[in-house]
């Protein structure tokens with residue numbers, strides 16, 4: 001049942017209508033940010049198509065067919081394994097995954113072969129093409145052929161957070177279903193009701209995830225708080241304006257190659273803090289903050305800043321991000337960032 005999934009009521013209605021009319025397209029494109037449940041929706045659609053004890057047009061969720069659908073082994077380690085369709089325990093439901101951000105053309109050829117077969121045990125064959133933005137030109141062209149020749153019992157579901165990165169010829173052959181984040185309050189109450197997180201933890205997770213359930217579930221809040229504390233130290237040093245040594249030490253720590261994996265998450269945390277300061281300056285003390293649990297501390301900081309500073313800082317962080325994409329040296333870029341923020 002689609003109701004087992006949280007949010008995206010419009011996508012649910014679209015999929016239910018397709019099932020009711022018996023017109024589930026041969027090619028679907030599920031588009032929307034990471035963490036919105038696109039893969040879960042795709043598998044729920046696959047269950048509905050093959051369920052042995054449907055409730056209306058939807059999957060029962062408990063028959064052997066439903067149970068096996070979507071049970072995949074964890075992604076393989078070897079490149080060669082990515083050259084073919086990876087099957088779930090249901091013999092009509094498989095997926096294609098990218099290896100090193102590339103969907104291999106051999107995998108699409110295997111998919112093309114499999115698309116020609118009749119269902120082995122159910123009524124429909126369903127294939128998920130995950131991270132479909134990872135189709136290069138060769139793989140895209142192979143897939144186009146498959147999309148043109150698919151049999152009526154085969155359904156391809158392309159899943160992507162970057163639909164614009166797909167070839168227009170691919171997009172135009174798929175019916176697009178769009179996924180959107182939930183309202184933060186809706187996500188918070190989902191987390192509490194399903195005992196995923198309690199009280200304040202649920203609230204902070206929902207805020208940080210900006211309404212994306214998959215992100216909220218995967219967050220480590222202790223890690224986030226530690227990052228945030230480090231970055232708040234930077235903002236406080238910037239606000240005080242007289243602590244260049246502290247700033248350079250912070251830049252050194254952030255830019256240190258040892259902490260490579262921490263770099264972007266910390267930059268994210270810094271940006272969220274500055275955004276909150278900007279909102280406080282703009283809208284006063286009842287501005288809707290992501291770091292709402294630090295409201296008093298941030299409000300004190302906000303009044304100590306020259307007007308316009310947070311906006312300039314946000315632009316600096318964005319500028320740094322663009323430079324990072326072209327492989328600039330992190331250490332010196334971070335030094336430059338903090339020193340120029342100090343002068344803003």
Ligand SMILES: [Zn+2]
Pocket residue numbers: 050051052053054059060061062063064065066067
């Ligand atoms: Zn079932």
